[in-house]
Amino acid sequence: MASLISISATKNYGFPSSKAVFGDARVQSICENNSKTMISTKNTKTMIVNVATDISGNIQSPLPKEVATDGKLVAWTSVQQERWEGELVVEGEIPKWLSGTYLRNGPGLWHVGDYDFRHLFDGYATLVGLHFNNGKLIMGHRQIESDSYKAAKTSKKLCYREFSEVPKHDNFLAYIGDLANLFSGASLTDNANTGVVKLADGRVVCLTETIKGSIVVDPNTLETLEKFEYSDSWSGLIHSAHPIVTDSEFITLLPDLINPGYVVARMDPGTNERKVIGRVDCRGGPSPGWVHSFPVTEHYVIVPEMPLRYCAQNLLKAEPTPLYKFRWYPESKGYMHVMCKASGKIVASVEVPLFVTFHFINAYEEKDEDGRIIGVIADCCEHNADTTILDNLRLQNLRSWSGEDVLPDARVGRFRIPLDGSDKGELFAALNPDEHGRGMDMCSINPAFLGKPYRYTYACGAQRPCNFPNTLTKIDLINGKAKNWYDEGAVPSEPYFVARPGATEEDDGVVISMISDKNGEGYALILDGSTFEEIARAKFPYGLPYGLHGCWVPKN
Numbered sequence: 216m217a218s219l220i221s222i223s224a225t226k227n228y229g230f231p232s233s234k235a236v237f238g239d240a241r242v243q244s245i246c247e248n249n250s251k252t253m254i255s256t257k258n259t260k261t262m263i264v265n266v267a268t269d270i271s272g273n274i275q276s277p278l279p280k281e282v283a284t285d286g287k288l289v290a291w292t293s294v295q296q297e298r299w300e301g302e303l304v305v306e307g308e309i310p311k312w313l314s315g316t317y318l319r320n321g322p323g324l325w326h327v328g329d330y331d332f333r334h335l336f337d338g339y340a341t342l343v344g345l346h347f348n349n350g351k352l353i354m355g356h357r358q359i360e361s362d363s364y365k366a367a368k369t370s371k372k373l374c375y376r377e378f379s380e381v382p383k384h385d386n387f388l389a390y391i392g393d394l395a396n397l398f399s400g401a402s403l404t405d406n407a408n409t410g411v412v413k414l415a416d417g418r419v420v421c422l423t424e425t426i427k428g429s430i431v432v433d434p435n436t437l438e439t440l441e442k443f444e445y446s447d448s449w450s451g452l453i454h455s456a457h458p459i460v461t462d463s464e465f466i467t468l469l470p471d472l473i474n475p476g477y478v479v480a481r482m483d484p485g486t487n488e489r490k491v492i493g494r495v496d497c498r499g500g501p502s503p504g505w506v507h508s509f510p511v512t513e514h515y516v517i518v519p520e521m522p523l524r525y526c527a528q529n530l531l532k533a534e535p536t537p538l539y540k541f542r543w544y545p546e547s548k549g550y551m552h553v554m555c556k557a558s559g560k561i562v563a564s565v566e567v568p569l570f571v572t573f574h575f576i577n578a579y580e581e582k583d584e585d586g587r588i589i590g591v592i593a594d595c596c597e598h599n600a601d602t603t604i605l606d607n608l609r610l611q612n613l614r615s616w617s618g619e620d621v622l623p624d625a626r627v628g629r630f631r632i633p634l635d636g637s638d639k640g641e642l643f644a645a646l647n648p649d650e651h652g653r654g655m656d657m658c659s660i661n662p663a664f665l666g667k668p669y670r671y672t673y674a675c676g677a678q679r680p681c682n683f684p685n686t687l688t689k690i691d692l693i694n695g696k697a698k699n700w701y702d703e704g705a706v707p708s709e710p711y712f713v714a715r716p717g718a719t720e721e722d723d724g725v726v727i728s729m730i731s732d733k734n735g736e737g738y739a740l741i742l743d744g745s746t747f748e749e750i751a752r753a754k755f756p757y758g759l760p761y762g763l764h765g766c767w768v769p770k771n
C-alpha cells in the first residue's frame with residue numbers, strides 16, 4: 216500500500232534521524248521534531264507529514280498506517296488520522312493543463328471517545344486536497360478545527376448540537392440552559408462539514424447549514440485559518456449550505472423560522488456583508504421548507520419551498536426523530552418562487568407537485584421565438600417525494616448493508632415554472648431514471664453554464680442492488696441518455712467537473728472523484744469529461760471516508 220506513494224522532494228531540515236520501514240517501502244530515515252516528521256526513502260525522495268493526533272488528543276503514528284478495516288469499505292468509517300500529506304503515484308496520465316487544487320469537504324469522523332454518532336451528517340469535517348501540477352498529484356487531508364471539534368477533543372464529549380446529535384445534560388437546569396443556548400445559537404455546531412467554496416476574492420470557505428459554521432481555510436495547507444464572520448446585522452442562525460458562488464457573485468438564502476419565509480441576500484467580493492435582495496413569504500406552513508440548496512438563472516433566484524419543513528418541536532428534542540429537525544407536511548404543498556435578482560420582486564410563485572431534494576443541479580430561462588422569457592426550468596436530484604432517503608443516510612444503515620436493494624429511487628426532477636401568471640408549475644423526470652439506475656444525487660455541471668441552458672450534468676447514480684449511490688453518471692439532458700462508471704463494491708464521491716482552459720464544448724474537461732473501494736482502500740479518479748472514460752487514477756495511502764462537496768481552486 217505505502218509503496219504506491221512516491222514521496223515528494225523537500226529540503227533537508229537536518230533533524231536527527233532513525234531508520235524505519237514505511238509500509239512495504241524501505242524508509243531510509245525518519246526525522247522528527249515537534250510537529251513535523253520528515254521521511255526519506257531509498258530513492259532519496261522525502262515527505263513531510265505532520266504528527267497526527269486522534270480525537271482524544273493522543274499522538275498517532277505519523278506514518279500512514281495499515282488500514283485496520285479488515286479489507287472492507289471505509290466510506291462510513293472515521294478517518295484514520297488527523298492529517299496526512301504526500302505525493303501519489305499516478306496510473307494513466309493527468310492532463311498537464313489541470314493545474315490547481317480540488318478540495319473536497321465532508322463529515323469524516325463520527326465518534327467522540329467511545330460515543331458513536333448516528334447520522335452521516337453529524338461527522339466532524341474532513342478536508343481533502345488534491346493538488347495537481349504538471350501531471351503530478353499531491354494529496355493531503357486534515358480535520359477542520361471548528362470549535363465543535365476542538366471542544367470534543369478537549370472535553371472528550373459532544374459539546375455542540377450537530378445535525379442529529381445533542382449534548383447530554385447532567386440535570387434539568389443544564390437542559391434549560393441548553394434550550395436558551397439553542398435560541399441564541401450558542402449551542403449550535405460550527406462543524407463546517409458540508410462543502411467548500413472559493414469566493415471571488417480568493418478566500419476559501421468551508422460551510423454547513425449553521426451560519427456560524429463558516430470557516431476560512433488555506434487551500435494549500437488545508438489549515439483552518441479563521442471563522443468567516445458576517446459583518447451585517449442579519450440575526451438568523453441558519454442558511455442554505457450551498458450558496459451560489461461565481462467569480463463575481465455570491466448569493467445566499469436565509470430561511471426565516473419566526474416569520475416563515477426566505478431572505479435572499481448577496482455579498483460583494485472582498486466584503487463580509489450580505490445585502491438583502493428581497494424576501495419571499497412561505498405559502499404553506501407552519502415553517503419554511505428545508506433549503507439545502509437553490510438554483511439561479513441569469514436574471515432570477517429560484518426559491519424552493521419544499522414540503523419537508525423545519526420543525527420547532529423536533530429542534531427541541533434531544534433524541535433524533537425519523538425526520539431529524541424536519542417534518543413532512545404534504546398538506547402544506549410545495550411551491551417554487553422566482554425572484555428578480557435586480558429588483559428583488561417576486562415574478563412567479565407557483566404550486567408544484569410534492570418533492571424532496573437536497574441538491575438543485577441548475578436552472579435556466581426558457582424563451583419564445585421572439586426571445587421573450589416565458590418560463591424557468593429548474594433541475595434537481597429529486598427523491599420521488601419520499602423522505603426516507605434522510606434516514607437511509609443513518610450510519611447504521613450505511614454500514615450494515617446485506618445486499619438488498621434499499622436505496623430509494625431518485626431522478627432528475629425538472630420543474631417548469633411559467634412566468635405568465637399561472638399558479639401551477641410542473642415537475643417531471645428530465646430523462647428515464649433507469650438510465651442512471653434510479654439513483655441520483657451529488658451533482659455538478661460545467662460552471663460556465665450556471666444559470667444558462669445546459670446539456671450535461673455529472674452525478675452519482677446507482678447500479679442495483681445497492682444502499683447508496685455507487686456509480687458515476689454523465690447525463691445528457693438533451694438526448695435523455697446517461698453513461699455510467701462503476702467499480703463493484705466501491706462508493707464514489709461527487710463527480711466534480713473542471714473545464715479545460717480555452718474549451719468551447721460544454722463537456723471538454725475532466726471529472727474528478729474520490730473512490731472508497733471495497734477493499735478498504737481508496738483512490739482519486741480522473742475521467743475524461745467528454746468520453747467519460749478513465750484517464751488516470753492515484754491510490755491513497757489508506758481509504759478515506761465518504762465526502763460531500765468540493766470546489767476547484769485554479770493555480771494562478
Ligand SMILES: CC(=O)/C=C/C=C(C)/C=C/C1=C(C)CCCC1(C)C
Nearest residue numbers: 336376377378408409423424453540
Ligand atoms: C452535512 C450536511 O449536508 C448537512 C448538515 C446540516 C446541519 C449541520 C444542520 C444543523 C442544524 C442544527 C444544528 C440545528 C438547526 C437546524 C439545522 C440547520 C438542521
Ligand SMILES: CC(/C=C/C=O)=C\C=C\C=O
Nearest residue numbers: 573604625655656684763
Ligand atoms: C449523499 C446524499 C444523498 C444520497 C442519496 O442518493 C446527500 C447529501 C446531502 C448533503 O450534501
Ligand SMILES: [Fe+2]
Nearest residue numbers: 456507573764
Ligand atoms: Fe449538499
